[in-house]
Amino acid sequence: MAGPQLLETVAGEWLRRVQAEYGSAARTHSYVGWLIQIAAPPELIRAGMRIVDDELEHASLAHAVVVATGVSARPAIDQATLGLPRRSEASLFDELLVHGIDIFCLGETVAVPLFVEMRSRCTQPVAKAALDRIVRDEVRHRDFGWEILDWLLSVDRARVEAELPGILRAAFARVRANYGEAGAAVDERPTPAAELDFDWEGARAWGLIPLPRYAEILARCWERDYRPRFGKRGFEAVAEAAWAG
Numbered sequence: 001m002a003g004p005q006l007l008e009t010v011a012g013e014w015l016r017r018v019q020a021e022y023g024s025a026a027r028t029h030s031y032v033g034w035l036i037q038i039a040a041p042p043e044l045i046r047a048g049m050r051i052v053d054d055e056l057e058h059a060s061l062a063h064a065v066v067v068a069t070g071v072s073a074r075p076a077i078d079q080a081t082l083g084l085p086r087r088s089e090a091s092l093f094d095e096l097l098v099h100g101i102d103i104f105c106l107g108e109t110v111a112v113p114l115f116v117e118m119r120s121r122c123t124q125p126v127a128k129a130a131l132d133r134i135v136r137d138e139v140r141h142r143d144f145g146w147e148i149l150d151w152l153l154s155v156d157r158a159r160v161e162a163e164l165p166g167i168l169r170a171a172f173a174r175v176r177a178n179y180g181e182a183g184a185a186v187d188e189r190p191t192p193a194a195e196l197d198f199d200w201e202g203a204r205a206w207g208l209i210p211l212p213r214y215a216e217i218l219a220r221c222w223e224r225d226y227r228p229r230f231g232k233r234g235f236e237a238v239a240e241a242a243w244a245g
């Protein structure tokens with residue numbers, strides 16, 4: 001049976017996920033507003049609105065996991081970090097490109113294998129139900145990102161080509177800062193002693209994964225997703241240079 005330390009950790013992680021889902025909903029909502037302003041194709045706008053709705057559902061499901069732990073805690077939603085601030089000097093096209101790459105092409109693409117990994121040894125029913133729904137939706141959120149990129153390319157390929165190297169370098173740096181470098185500095189995890197004591201079997205049953213797994217999954221995602229997907233659009237060299245940093 002799960003001990004109190006485990007349940008505290010589980011509740012803390014799922015609370016963080018509640019906050020993250022609100023963040024995703026808010027960013028996508030801002031993004032969809034820009035898509036409407038630029039008169040993007042209605043099917044892209046509707047796909048974006050559906051994502052906002054999904055993210056709210058993910059927040060509810062994540063909150064249900066916190067409740068299931070029996071730990072009473074409330075998410076600390078930081079209003080200042082919700083939504084996308086519009087840079088006054090940037091065109092709407094550039095904003096859609098920068099954030100489309102960052103949030104959807106990179107963020108939602110790596111989210112798919114991350115959530116698959118979280119679900120792979122998850123047995124606690126409430127957590128499993130949340131991860132089942134999240135995994136299903138994230139595939140569509142990933143596809144949305146690449147559809148957006150294709151649409152931006154169809155509107156102004158030259159502009160995307162000019163901006164992509166800088167955008168990708170910054171976006172890869174951010175995703176690495178979030179998930180760590182494989183085999184390198186991922187050491188904000190518990191000290192070895194604390195880690196030995198920690199019941200990882202129990203935590204995995206609730207859908208948690210150890211920090212080093214994030215870095216491994218990111219490295220694999222570069223090989224399996226980022227590189228071929230940018231390559232298919234003629235950007236393999238650009239992506240490789242940006243990934244190399």
Ligand SMILES: [Fe+2]
Nearest residue numbers: 021024055058
């Ligand atoms: Fe989500």
Ligand SMILES: [Fe+2]
Nearest residue numbers: 024108138141
């Ligand atoms: Fe998502």
